[in-house]
Amino acid sequence: MTITQEPPRMTPAAHRILDAASELYYDRGITSVGMDLVAEHAGTTKKTIYDRFGSKDGLVVAYLEARAQRWQKHVEDHLAGSPATGVERILVVVDALDAWLARGTRGCGFVNAYAELSTQSADATRVVRAEKEWIRRLYAGLAAEAGLAAPEALGRQLALVHEGAIVQLTAGGSPEALDDARLAVRAMLVP
Amino acid sequence: MTITQEPPRMTPAAHRILDAASELYYDRGITSVGMDLVAEHAGTTKKTIYDRFGSKDGLVVAYLEARAQRWQKHVEDHLAGSPATGVERILVVVDALDAWLARGTRGCGFVNAYAELSTQSADATRVVRAEKEWIRRLYAGLAAEAGLAAPEALGRQLALVHEGAIVQLTAGGSPEALDDARLAVRAMLVP
DNA sequence: CTGCGAGTATACCGACCGTTATGGTTACCT
DNA sequence: AGGTAACCATAACGGTCGGTATACTCGCAG
Numbered sequence: 534m535t536i537t538q539e540p541p542r543m544t545p546a547a548h549r550i551l552d553a554a555s556e557l558y559y560d561r562g563i564t565s566v567g568m569d570l571v572a573e574h575a576g577t578t579k580k581t582i583y584d585r586f587g588s589k590d591g592l593v594v595a596y597l598e599a600r601a602q603r604w605q606k607h608v609e610d611h612l613a614g615s616p617a618t619g620v621e622r623i624l625v626v627v628d629a630l631d632a633w634l635a636r637g638t639r640g641c642g643f644v645n646a647y648a649e650l651s652t653q654s655a656d657a658t659r660v661v662r663a664e665k666e667w668i669r670r671l672y673a674g675l676a677a678e679a680g681l682a683a684p685e686a687l688g689r690q691l692a693l694v695h696e697g698a699i700v701q702l703t704a705g706g707s708p709e710a711l712d713d714a715r716l717a718v719r720a721m722l723v724p
Numbered sequence: 725m726t727i728t729q730e731p732p733r734m735t736p737a738a739h740r741i742l743d744a745a746s747e748l749y750y751d752r753g754i755t756s757v758g759m760d761l762v763a764e765h766a767g768t769t770k771k772t773i774y775d776r777f778g779s780k781d782g783l784v785v786a787y788l789e790a791r792a793q794r795w796q797k798h799v800e801d802h803l804a805g806s807p808a809t810g811v812e813r814i815l816v817v818v819d820a821l822d823a824w825l826a827r828g829t830r831g832c833g834f835v836n837a838y839a840e841l842s843t844q845s846a847d848a849t850r851v852v853r854a855e856k857e858w859i860r861r862l863y864a865g866l867a868a869e870a871g872l873a874a875p876e877a878l879g880r881q882l883a884l885v886h887e888g889a890i891v892q893l894t895a896g897g898s899p900e901a902l903d904d905a906r907l908a909v910r911a912m913l914v915p
Numbered sequence: 916c917t918g919c920g921a922g923t924a925t926a927c928c929g930a931c932c933g934t935t936a937t938g939g940t941t942a943c944c945t
Numbered sequence: 946a947g948g949t950a951a952c953c954a955t956a957a958c959g960g961t962c963g964g965t966a967t968a969c970t971c972g973c974a975g
């Protein structure tokens with residue numbers, strides 16, 4: 534049986550811990566960041582971390598869930614703040630990704646976490662998979678709203694371009710990856 | 725100044741070490757695999773590892789370079805063994821990727837290494853970037869041979885689908901990712 | 916006044932980290 | 946015969962790992 538732990542109570546110190554862990558885990562990787570370092574950056578102690586998050590795995594899952602929430606809100610804000618309609622709304626997601634990746638070259642935090650933890654933490658893997666499925670459904674939903682044919686399959690194909698752009702921009706060091714993604718998306722939307 | 729170390733002399737023990745490290749690093753991640761574990765799996769001692777590879781970073785770079793060579797040979801063998809011509813040769817690369825990913829769900833070893841090491845090892849990052857550039861040039865070269873317009877830009881766009889398929893298949897847990905990639909590639913090749 | 920939850924401070928645990936050292940055993944090359 | 950390269954075995958180095966224990970202070974609600 535899979536135990537689903539209750540979410541940690543977000544006391545003030547817990548907030549500082551999660552903020553520090555989010556920055557450190559994303560920037561330096563999860564395995565190479567120890568609990569002592571997180572405690573130091575959060576201005577607290579390991580005792581408080583374990584009181585709030587139970588284990589390193591618990592803190593990692595909280596980090597991934599918070600990051601997913603931030604990222605999804607970022608996309609939804611972009612969509613809500615754009616006058617685009619129809620197929621153009623699909624390009625708004627690419628713009629949101631571009632803005633999200635503007636700072637930093639560390640790539641997708643979820644892919645990075647999967648790279649380190651997929652064989653060691655089922656909970657972390659579950660959060661990563663959920664975020665990737667969210668991307669697929671986001672594009673599929675926009676394709677359906679635009680009245681395009683086979684929106685589910687098209688949404689998955691658009692998600693490939695989305696993920697590929699992150700990889701080629703960061704790990705691949707290809708600075709024009711986002712522009713390439715816009716071209717690829719447009720090519721896939723003209724029938 | 726950047727020191728380029730000479731490649732390790734591949735004595736019999738060095739071969740076993742590199743084989744063991746390749747399997748362990750890819751399966752469990754690089755940071756979480758220690759030198760003791762590599763020595764144990766290779767049936768040798770840490771002394772011999774350091775005699776042959778100098779440091780953990782040296783062993784990691786050797787792992788990535790060997791993996792890139794294996795992967796590129798895999799693709800070239802697929803291309804050489806296929807009767808396809810023109811744009812169909814681009815799909816052969818997707819078939820080669822499908823076969824390469826048939827076993828395992830650990831995704832792209834280079835992206836995984838980048839996730840763990842990009843802020844800590846310039847040498848490892850250089851090997852990762854070289855492999856991603858190789859993919860872009862591979863597709864661009866096939867696009868040029870097929871007589872397609874703007875082959876460089878098109879090659880980069882095809883590389884996005886390629887990388888995205890790996891991510892969505894493994895981290896995303898989307899089993900139809902390779903079929904989606906074939907559809908996306910075909911959509912991008914009809915003008 | 917009391918009890919309690921939250922947080923701080925410090926020390927500790929066994930295990931493992933990357934790295935180096937010492938010493939000895941083969942086997943091949945001159 | 947002597948040298949050298951490759952390898953094995955054992956141990957140790959200082960440091961960090963995730964996690965636990967003890968003891969303390971503070972603010973607040975009953």
